[in-house]
Amino acid sequence: MPSDDSNAPARPASPARRGLLTAGLGAALAAPLAAPALAQAAPELRWRLSSAYAKNLDILFGAPESLGRIIAEATDGRFQIQVQGPGEPIPAEGLLDAVAAGTVEMGHGPASLATAKDPTFALATAIPFGLNARGQAAWWYAGGASELFAEVFAKAGLVCLPGGNTGAQMGGWFRKEIKGVADLQGLKMRIGGLGGQVLAKFGVQPQAIPGPDLYAALESKKIDAAEWIGPYDDERLGLQKVAPVYHYPGFWEGGAMLHVWINAEKWKALPKAYQAILRAACAQVGAEVQAKYDARNPRALRRLVAGGAQLRPFPQEVMEAALKNANEVYAEIAAKNADFRRVYEALRVFRNEEYLWFQVAEYTYDNFMIRARARG
Template sequence: MTTLQRRALLAAGLGAAGTLSAPAIAQGAPELRWRLSSAYAKTLDILFGGPETLARLVAEGTDGRFQIQPLGPGEPVPPEGLIDAVASGAVEMGHGPASLGTAKDPAFALATAMPFGLNARGQNAWWNAGGAADLFGEVFAKHGLVALPAGNTGAQMGGWFRKEIKTAADLQGLKMRIGGLGGQVLAKFGVVPQALSGAEIYPALEGKRLDAAEWIGPYDDERLGLQKVAPIYHYPGFWEGGAMLHLWINAEKWKALPKAYRAVLAGAAAQVGAEIQARYDARNPQALRRLVAGGAQLRPFPQDVMETALKHANDVYAEIAAKSPDFRRIYEAVKTFRNEEYLWFQVAEYTYDNFMIRARARG
């Protein structure tokens, strides 16, 4: 384990495992071989790289006694079956967004992101210091799951469009690849949400079976080459202002782990979370430059689209909350936290960022 990794464990409050000597861990510690099913293709090097980093850190932190094998989608379960597979014990672990479990309970979606929710920094604060971990822990436990934060994409882009959206009326009848809460919000504009994998987006746009598609952000979007068939690149992705990813663990398997293994695993998840977000922040700028050079036309969503989308989002939340006590309880909590967080960001973060952005524009 490198010095940086040991510091990460200590910073996460999990240094006890990181400072155990190899012989101390080895005394009576079991040899474990777990499988980790990822929701992301191996070609998505940042997202699939997270489980690979996790496996390496856990092996190093346990003197090789705890081995984790990262598996891509379909090895053995597709992304939509990932959380069920972990809950049932078909695989010990998974990595992906909580929104994959929305069919179990709509509250799962709030653990990933919600339209007009928190940004990445706010989501991290809410989870680690604002009570979200306890709120979601109760929900996940009902389904035999333990979840540890393990990454965030940051604010995503609004997607690729064959025609520019100039008013809210331009969304009427649009066939768009989007799902989850974002899809429900856009459906209120008359958008027809489509569920497609990343590999299906390009041919669907090229063949005009889609009018638009959202994916992730510049670094991952660049690989799809969508600017060639849908050159209008709208922003921001208001439905995912800070999409958090989680490491999913079967609850019984988690309980059976030695405490030292739990600490190493939790520390490794924290390190993976920091690395995923850092890599996106570091790689998106140059990817965006390359996309624009290749023909992408950056366009902000019009103000009337943003304002109407916020209203539609609040309507969607009210509808879901009326049917789901868990969703209602957690939604009320995140609204309160969001209000306080943006009060603080408005004073310091926004003021500083706004000055620096203007200074950059002046050269």
């Protein structure tokens, strides 16, 4: 048994042992003062983001502003994003090209801005008789769409992340009610993209007019109709005063997904931690955009009707003929564009499965609640 020498006087530490103790103590004292791991590996970045939307569209322009705040807070201010409106200096229609070229590092807006360049891009936002907002999100996050589009956008020098959804849009403002297909013949309407191509088969003349100019264009009878977004944003334009018939639904945008665009080379150079933060911030901002529209559109619709708007559904005849037109447009594009054909086929299959499920539970529940509300 070893002897108990606890009461014996302590022996002085050897020089070697004293060195180890001193080094250990120094490390222990220095540890609380060390910079966080993220800060040690994180560069200071100042990026610019160009928005496709005017500053008075507080939900849409506010989305990248929220994105910038979240990223700055998550990186302790080391990653800053300056948000610019359209024309500062990038026009909305040149947004994706400017990001791809590195004129700005980021952008926020719909992929459909590049429809004329490649109609495949429109599939990432919304197409006539495509998916609703929930379906578009499901397709993107869990149905393989993100992988399909990553290949398409990489060819253009872009990386994109979902950045919100407007939900199903309205069919627009008309000076006269559309009671049948014949009423569309010769109509001059502000609408673009694939929706414009579908309506053109009715004899509609699509017009490209910025939102702020729609009131004057309708008042002067330069155009007969105009689609914008939905009640909350439409209310700001005052169009019910010059085009009182408010048709619905906007079957060309049943759930318009917006995206945050990033220059591909800039994205590759980002630390993995910054990439993860950017993905998470985009997801949060995207959820907020949809929630804000769903919360604010009901009150805005009430105000519009009180102000003279006449709510009218598109006739069934128009909806069915438009669906036929849309399928013809897609077949024509697919015959010439392999990317469009591949991505559209994936969307079509997913859409059919999604609406099978919605028909069982979602539609039945919503239909009951809508009828219950109508009964008071």
